[in-house]
Amino acid sequence: MNTNLFTNVLCVNANLVERAYSFKFIGIRLSIILNGVLMLIQFCAKASSRLYFLKILKRSFFSTDDLLYFYT
Numbered sequence: 669m670n671t672n673l674f675t676n677v678l679c680v681n682a683n684l685v686e687r688a689y690s691f692k693f694i695g696i697r698l699s700i701i702l703n704g705v706l707m708l709i710q711f712c713a714k715a716s717s718r719l720y721f722l723k724i725l726k727r728s729f730f731s732t733d734d735l736l737y738f739y740t
Contacts, residue, residue: 678685725735 722735
């Protein structure tokens with residue numbers, strides 16, 4: 669098995685496997701670069717879409733209790 673960190677292809681049991689630099693695992697994007705940029709971008713996108721949903725509900729005159737229910 670080739671374990672060189674600077675190659676793009678890994679050989680496992682005579683099969684070539686391409687290296688992934690980021691992947692999604694249980695809803696969280698993980699990256700080989702551990703600076704958290706991809707996770708932050710994903711978090712902001714998810715928060716933005718949820719806040720937009722709450723804004724639409726508020727404009728539709730939902731009660732505060734209903735908005736709190738959808739928020740949680």
